[in-house]
Structures are given as structure tokens and as C-alpha cells.
Amino acid sequence: MIPPKDAKRQTENLGPVVACDYCNYGEETLGGVLIGSYAVCGDCTKSSKILEEDFEDKEHIVEIWDKEKTFKENVLEYRKRTTGTEDAIKTIISW
Numbered sequence: 509m510i511p512p513k514d515a516k517r518q519t520e521n522l523g524p525v526v527a528c529d530y531c532n533y534g535e536e537t538l539g540g541v542l543i544g545s546y547a548v549c550g551d552c553t554k555s556s557k558i559l560e561e562d563f564e565d566k567e568h569i570v571e572i573w574d575k576e577k578t579f580k581e582n583v584l585e586y587r588k589r590t591t592g593t594e595d596a597i598k599t600i601i602s603w
């Protein structure tokens with residue numbers, strides 16, 4: 509469904525919060541990957557075997573993040589690089 513032009517857009521700035529899209533935690537784990545639009549923490553990357561040779565959805569891996577850095581550092585860096593801010597912006601559209 510496409511919202512009409514006069515839809516109300518409410519944005520909420522959540523600040524520099526980071527949560528793994530698989531487990532909702534993972535800030536302090538190391539590394540992580542971006543797969544599709546999902547940011548996955550270091551632990552879930554391991555437990556879901558994302559970086560293993562026979563992982564099925566390999567073509568969806570967008571970025572593999574630095575294991576010397578925490579998942580949080582990596583996500584904030586990525587956000588800054590792609591959106592210009594480290595903050596998570598939540599947009600609620602209603603009509």
C-alpha cells in the first residue's frame with residue numbers, strides 16, 4: 509500500500525542506538541555483517557553461519573564488518589557513511 513501525499517510523517521530520532529536485527533542485542537559483539545537490509549551482530553553471524561562457505565544467501569551480503577571493532581562501532585560508522593548521521597531515525601507514516 510502506498511501512502512497518500514498528505515500522509516502524516518512522524519519522525520522520531522532514537523539517537524545512536526544499535527540493535528542486531530536477529531537477536532535485538534549484540535552491541536558489544538565483534539564484527540557483524542549487513543545482509544539485505546539487516547544488520548547482524550557478530551554472534552548471530554557466527555551462529556547463523558553467514559560467513560561460511562556453504563551459506564545459501566551469500567549474494568545478499570552487502571558488507572562484512574571489521575572484526576577488530578564492535579558491532580556497534582561498525583553500525584554507527586556505516587550509518588554515518590550512508591545517511592550522514594549516527595542516529596537511528598524512525599519514521600511513522602499514518603493516514
Ligand SMILES: [Zn+2]
Nearest residue numbers: 528531549552
Ligand atoms: Zn545478534
